[in-house]
Amino acid sequence: MEIVGLLFRIGGSLGLFLYGMKVMGDGIQQGAGDRLQRTLGFMTGSRLSAIITGLFVTAIIQSSSATTVMVVSFVNAGILTLTQAIGVIMGANIGTTVTAWVVSLIGFTLNISNLALPAVGLGFIARTMKWKHQGLGNAVMGFGLLFLGIDFLTRSMPSIDPENLEFLRTLGNGSFLSMLAYAGIGLVITVAVHSSSASTAIMLTMAYKGIIDFNSAAAMILGANIGTTIDAMLASIGTKTAARRAALVHVLFNVIGALVALAFFDPLVSLVKFICPGDSANALVTTQIAMFHTTFNVLNTLLFFPFVRPFAAFVTILVKDKDEKVKENVYRFAYLSASIRDTPELSILRSKSEISDMAGLVFIMYQKLRASLQSLNSESAEALVADLREKEEYADQMREVLTVYLMECTRSMLNRRSRYKVALLLRKIADLEDMTDDCYSVSLLLERSVRKNQIFKRKEMAALDPYMGLVEEFLTFVKEHLGGKLTREQGLYAKEIEDKIDALRNKLRKLGRKRIEEGVDVKTELLFIDLVRRVEKLGDYCYSISHSMMRMN
Helix, strand or coil: CHHHHHHHHHHHHHHHHHHHHHHHHHHHHHHHHHHHHHHHHHHHCCHHHHHHHHHHHHHHHCCHHHHHHHHHHHHHHCCCCHHHHHHHHHHHHHHCHHHHHHHHHHHCCCCHHHHHHHHHHHHHHHHHCCCCCHHHHHHHHHHHHHHHHHHHHHHHCCCCCHHHHHHHHHHCCCCHHHHHHHHHHHHHHHHHHCCHHHHHHHHHHHHHCCCCCHHHHHHHHHHHHHHCCHHHHHHCCCCCHHHHHHHHHHHHHHHHHHHHHHHCHHHHHHHHHHHCCCCCCHHHHHHHHHHHHHHHHHHHHHHHHHHHHHHHHHHHHHCCCCCCCCCCCCCCCCCCHHHHHHCHHHHHHHHHHHHHHHHHHHHHHHHHHHHHCCCCCHHHHHHHHHHHHHHHHHHHHHHHHHHHHHHHHHHCCCCHHHHHHHHHHHHHHHHHHHHHHHHHHHHHHHHHHHHCCCCCCHHHHHHHHHHHHHHHHHHHHHHHHCCCCCCHHHHHHHHHHHHHHHHHHHHHHHHHHHHHHCCCCHHHHHHHHHHHHHHHHHHHHHHHHHHHHHCCC
16 A cells, blocks of 8 residues: 555656646746747748757747647648758757756755745736736746645655665666666656656656666666657657658657667766766756756757758658548648647647638639639539639638637637737638638629620620739738738738729729610629629728738737
């Protein structure tokens, strides 16, 4: 029963630690949401900028697994290339060492209870207040819970008589196989607790309590680096080839790095003790382990950095392009709910790429409509209706899936500006899908005009073409600027196009009414007026989207 009680205490301590880390990471994301999203855009630059981005994002969200899962998701969406993903993964491995430093420098050197409990209290008060810094309250409370977990974990670990550690000393005899065995233990612990940060905290605590020595803990850290790749592999299941390659990059980078470190284990340990000298005892050993964790990941990054492109080419050879059979007219948007919960602020970025694709679909549908007016006959009208019906159904699927995705983002902790941004994105999605509905409706009008022999005259078509061209210009403008915020000048330009479309609409309506008064076929002219009205609605939706872009933070 004593052993069962011990396991429950350790499990509860780990649970508190993990919960504190999650609350702290979410709070920091809330506070830095917009800046974090802008920083993520930095990764599309050079390899060095990708590494810095991975480091910064992981340090903020306190999880290299969450960062790599997000990277796999972004590669799958086409937001990142494989080369850029490699840089971010390298940076994420360095960024995850922040947890070890925080725990080692604070968790074992200060009286944590005196620090943690006030932090929990102050953080709770701050998060319940209706003010713009609620994220800060979450971060402070999470900080306190995290260190309470470390305190409980330290108290729960039994004090073991050195004479009872003979087995561990035999296992940790300094040979390559013994260090490989400890690395295996670190791997298993990390997979079991599903967090390299939590497994690192366990190893630091065991070393602090004297259960394992520095060398054994260092080897376990290397195993933890391998174990943390499991999340990226899971995230890549069912994704595109590029995403599977990004997941394999993470695995190979960590596995090769760990094996090289084990092969040169003694020199690496000597380097760490040169940087951080002293006897590996009590609190000092935790600092040395944190230094080992950082040194290993920095050296591993420096080792791979010159070979990013060859490494990407090698992974491309290993994971070959498959003839991926995807059902036509079926929208697929692969994502993990766990990824959204870990990185809610950053998950919003993922939807922007899909919304841009949706705008591209609207543009294609409209171009097909405009082109069909030049050579409209029974056969081409039927083909147009069938084509646009498929695209309209595809857009319906996009709206449904993206709405569910963004609503799931809002269920996580977002700051007020990000929640407002999600509302605007949902408005854009609704407008774009409504535009596909109207494009399809216009195709039905044209098909009916041909079927009933209500063909528009050349004069009407000539008057209609500049009107259609103006709407296409507006669509192009929206598509090109959809991902950002419009400047004041761009907003005025959008208003100018909207006014021109309204003016031309009124002119064309008058033309239709005049022709009715002159005695031409009434049904044909009413059809023409209806066509003008539906095309004008597309311009209204463009202006609505432009207005949303002007309000983006």
